[in-house]
Amino acid sequence: MLVKENLPVPIRDNHQITEAMTDLYDRYYTSHEYEKRYPKPNQSTLHFLFENGAKEARDILDFGCGNGRYALPLLQQTDARLTAYDISHAAIAELSRFLQDHPHAARIRLFDGEAEKLNAQGDYDMIMLMFGVLSHIGDHSARIATLRQLRGLIRPEGKLVLSVPCIFRRRPFELFTAYWQRVTGKARDTQKEPGNIFFTRNIDKQAHQFFYHLYSVAGLRAELQEAGFTITALAPESLLPEWMITQSDLLGKLDEALLPLLPATLGYGIRAVAVPV
16 A cells, blocks of 8 residues: 655645755765765766866865765865855765864865855855756756856856756656656646656655756756856766766776767766856
């Protein structure tokens, strides 16, 4: 028998998305399941950051930093001042724990909760939106609002480096389900936007509903242009799923070796560098 009370409440609007994603990632980090699933950075993504200005950057904002999977290596391998922000209190608590007795802890500031608190915290010559953070934020209006907020925080010569999940490689069943809901008139609120999907994953023995907006290269380019950015570089984020290449050094090296053969539009995710215009 299906126990309905164990199922997540359906998500429809941006406010519900924010609440659901905050709760989901709080549990994800508190249970340490995120750390087990993604134990280290994607090395090719880390190299992409270094190749696109992280080594030279003075001030870096990691927006949606999680437990510091990329912030910590940058803190260790650059001289930049870092600002790490995440909506999840548990993520920032775990990053704070990792920073205990860290020799460079004085160069990083931590923020959680509402993103608006970043607006008075300075400007940056690199802003990072890694591993699909933008895709979790909400519908088109919410994503553009976030990108415009970041546009206001970046220096004129600064770079926005981001990665998003590819619509051609991710969640085909959920994409078809969303499409069918639109065709049959059953889609509601955020479900009406093409590319928006919902799926359920068990975290710490509890079902949670994920929201994702899946991107094509054209869709990503259009949103960045609308928010005041233009793309200067595109690349695939990986060939294999992220959990595979972060749990296996061999698969990670193989994946990075094959990436030059793969167009950005067919990556498991799409990496991009954008600059303000």
